[in-house]
Amino acid sequence: MAPGHRRILVAGAGATGLTAALELARRGFRPRIIDNGEGTVPLLESRALGINARTLALLAPSRVTDAILQEAQQLAQFRVVAKRRRLAVLDTTKVPGPYGALHALAQGHTERLLLGKLSDYEVVPEWHTTVETVSEDLLKPQVTLRKPDGSVETAEFDIVIGADGAHSTVRKSIGVAFPGEALESSFYLADFRYTREIDSHFVEMILLDPGMIGRVPVERDVVRYISTLPDFESSIDHPAPIAEQTWATSFRIHFRHVETMSKGNVFLAGDAAHIHSPAGARGMNLGIEDACWLAWLIAEGREADYTQLRMPAVLTVLKQTRQLTALFTMSNPLAIKLRNLAIPTLFRLPAFSHRLLRGVSGYDTPAPPWIDGAL
Numbered sequence: 001m002a003p004g005h006r007r008i009l010v011a012g013a014g015a016t017g018l019t020a021a022l023e024l025a026r027r028g029f030r031p032r033i034i035d036n037g038e039g040t041v042p043l044l045e046s047r048a049l050g051i052n053a054r055t056l057a058l059l060a061p062s063r064v065t066d067a068i069l070q071e072a073q074q075l076a077q078f079r080v081v082a083k084r085r086r087l088a089v090l091d092t093t094k095v096p097g098p099y100g101a102l103h104a105l106a107q108g109h110t111e112r113l114l115l116g117k118l119s120d121y122e123v124v125p126e127w128h129t130t131v132e133t134v135s136e137d138l139l140k141p142q143v144t145l146r147k148p149d150g151s152v153e154t155a156e157f158d159i160v161i162g163a164d165g166a167h168s169t170v171r172k173s174i175g176v177a178f179p180g181e182a183l184e185s186s187f188y189l190a191d192f193r194y195t196r197e198i199d200s201h202f203v204e205m206i207l208l209d210p211g212m213i214g215r216v217p218v219e220r221d222v223v224r225y226i227s228t229l230p231d232f233e234s235s236i237d238h239p240a241p242i243a244e245q246t247w248a249t250s251f252r253i254h255f256r257h258v259e260t261m262s263k264g265n266v267f268l269a270g271d272a273a274h275i276h277s278p279a280g281a282r283g284m285n286l287g288i289e290d291a292c293w294l295a296w297l298i299a300e301g302r303e304a305d306y307t308q309l310r311m312p313a314v315l316t317v318l319k320q321t322r323q324l325t326a327l328f329t330m331s332n333p334l335a336i337k338l339r340n341l342a343i344p345t346l347f348r349l350p351a352f353s354h355r356l357l358r359g360v361s362g363y364d365t366p367a368p369p370w371i372d373g374a375l
């Protein structure tokens with residue numbers, strides 16, 4: 001069947017859904033994309049900040065990468081600090097390929113760039129439109145949509161992509177469980193804008209006793225601080241006078257993933273299929289990767305292989321984010337002392353830093369076979 005003749009619904013216009021729609025559109029499909037929100041993530045809510053090298057390679061064919069590189073900042077160093085002493089530095093530019101391991105761009109900007117490229121193919125998300133149910137016939141899924149005026153539409157599709165986030169209605173409708181666990185402790189986050197530009201080329205993990213503060217640049221004059229401590233703001237060593245706090249939030253961390261990423265012709269991608277801690281900046285990147293793989297498989301007529309091809313990547317990333325989270329959230333005083341003693345040696349071990357860099361780059365998941373020279 002010609003690409004344009006397959007009726008495809010993408011449920012959810014977050015980073016995953018927008019990428020799925022874009023990757024399908026550039027291959028000649030005409031997906032319909034809907035979202036129950038009113039638009040992309042607000043620009044001030046930095047959310048998924050880290051864009052890894054794998055994502056930049058995946059978004060190069062659609063030219064979104066060019067646009068990202070114009071706006072994003074390269075995070076050239078990863079530093080670990082305790083008691084104002086630098087325990088370790090990792091040069092994140094020393095990875096193979098053209099991009100460096102990690103760039104920073106607030107999620108709303110990334111989504112806008114995806115949306116802009118998608119509109120070049122005259123595919124526009126239908127906002128304020130909610131998926132309510134997906135029928136039991138999963139080979140020809142029928143979807144009930146609640147439209148902005150409150151009316152209900154029932155439509156049949158050849159393929160439904162559930163990119164509708166952690167609370168996915170699509171996932172629940174097709175009876176796929178989301179097993180896993182939530183961490184006891186919460187994470188707290190605050191973004192500050194300073195009165196002048198600051199050094200924004202590095203990420204820093206500040207180890208406290210107990211707890212930690214992560215420092216990630218958002219823009220040249222904005223920094224995100226993320227911590228396990230509710231009162232962490234009093235421990236921040238601000239690099240310049242504060243102009244304003246642009247965003248603050250708190251959240252609990254869950255590690256969950258589905259056992260299967262598809263049932264019949266209904267597919268799950270992004271947070272609808274897996275969620276984990278932000279350690280390592282993998283969440284949005286993994287969703288974008290799912291979307292790119294799924295679009296390629298659909299174009300190849302091989303979508304039935306999706307779960308089998310994606311699950312290893314999901315399991316790898318969940319394992320890595322668990323390990324990183326455990327390393328930076330330990331509370332036992334003896335373990336903290338040992339960790340702080342071990343970190344300088346660990347980071348000097350080529351095997352350790354190589355593995356860490358591969359993970360942060362996103363190169364620890366299978367390379368996309370449709371991109372020449374992908375790592």
Ligand SMILES: Cc1cc2nc3c(=O)[nH]c(=O)nc-3n(C[C@H](O)[C@H](O)[C@H](O)COP(=O)(O)OP(=O)(O)OC[C@H]3O[C@@H](n4cnc5c(N)ncnc54)[C@H](O)[C@@H]3O)c2cc1C
Nearest residue numbers: 012014015016036048049050131164165270271283284285
């Ligand atoms: C504080 C924080 C920091 C983070 N930092 C990073 C980071 O540095 N790097 C990284 O890679 N990730 C990070 N993440 C994770 C990242 O934000 C998510 O993994 C990413 O947003 C997932 O994208 P998604 O498109 O799969 O889901 P979502 O962004 O949740 O998008 C789902 C979309 O579906 C829509 N929707 C939901 N239900 C329905 C329905 N029934 N019908 C229609 N539409 C529906 C929603 O409106 C939404 O637009 C962070 C997350 C948080 C909270």
